[in-house]
Amino acid sequence: MKVIQLANALGAEIRDVDITERLSEEDIDSIRHIWHQHHVIIFRDVVWSPDQQLEFAHRFGELDNHAATPNDRLDGYPKLLEVSTIPKNGNPSATRTAGRDWHSDYAYTNRPAASSMLFCVEKPDVGGDTMFCNMARAYDDLSDKMKGVIEELHAVYDFNKVSSSRDRTRTNLAEYNRINPPIAHPSVRVHNENGKKALYVSERTSHFDGMTLEESRPLIKYLCDHATRPENVYRHQWRIGDLVCWDNRTTMHLALSDFDPSERRHMLRATIQGEKSGFIVEPVV
Secondary structure (H helix, E strand, O other): OEEEEOOOOOOEEEEOOOOOOOOOHHHHHHHHHHHHHHOEEEEOOOOOOHHHHHHHHHOOOOEOOOOOOHHHEEOOEEEEEEEEOOOEOOEOOOOOOOOOOOEOOOOOOOOOOOEEEEEEEEOOOOOOOEEEEEHHHHHHOOOHHHHHHHOOOEEEEOHHHOHHHHHOOHHHHHHHHHHOOOEEEEOEEEOOOOOOEEEOOOOOEEEEOOOOHHHHHHHHHHHHHHHOOHHHEEEEOOOOOOEEEEEOOOEEEEEOOOOOOOOOOEEEEEEEOOOOOOEEOOOOO
8 A cells, every 4th residue: 555645734645455345454444544644535546336435435434324415315325425516307406516615524413524535426627626624733733822712612503604505495405404403513623533633613613602703703714714724735636536535523625616617527425424512502693
């Protein structure tokens, strides 16, 4: 197994391993170790079926059935989420602008994603990149005083802050808000496998519990700007057959809109469930 580091802050390509075959536990442990070290890992030129993607993903934990976003699941495969510009059932895809804000997956649920595996089926000729930032490093780089402040705070996540919410029908958005009421999570997330602390605030954070929107906004903006500094980011340029895996406990990501929206961009995501977290709060307007 060969590891090629892709950026200083995070990101590595793993070569000389065939993930379409059933790997040994030793190989899975090696991949997990590399993943924890680099936060984002990439496998190139993968050719496989949805069943093979699910089998590989399941080696790393319990898979989410995406009940939080039921209409976005791949037909016949509830544990695979479609992220696509391709119309569905004669209607524009509700995920055609998904991810166009800095976020970690399913933070608006009571089981935020531990990790995600996104497979590229189709891509536009130019653009459609995804950016990732290292939230463990972002936390480490804060002053001790700021660490003390944010460790006392709970960040509130609201589905209405999700970038693709504006592309959903009124009925669909109402359903997703009913399924996913606003929820507060600790602003510092502790990795349940290696104990690493990471900042857990994103552009999907509406406010901090117990604080007003006006009080919260400057701190949210500062923390997001701090986390997404160029030196803390890896930009992935997709190829068909890429499998990109990221740890939501220590990263955020952003899907760029730098491509022709009439072109097809089609991805399939398997999501490894995280631990239960958070508490429901009343919406703040």
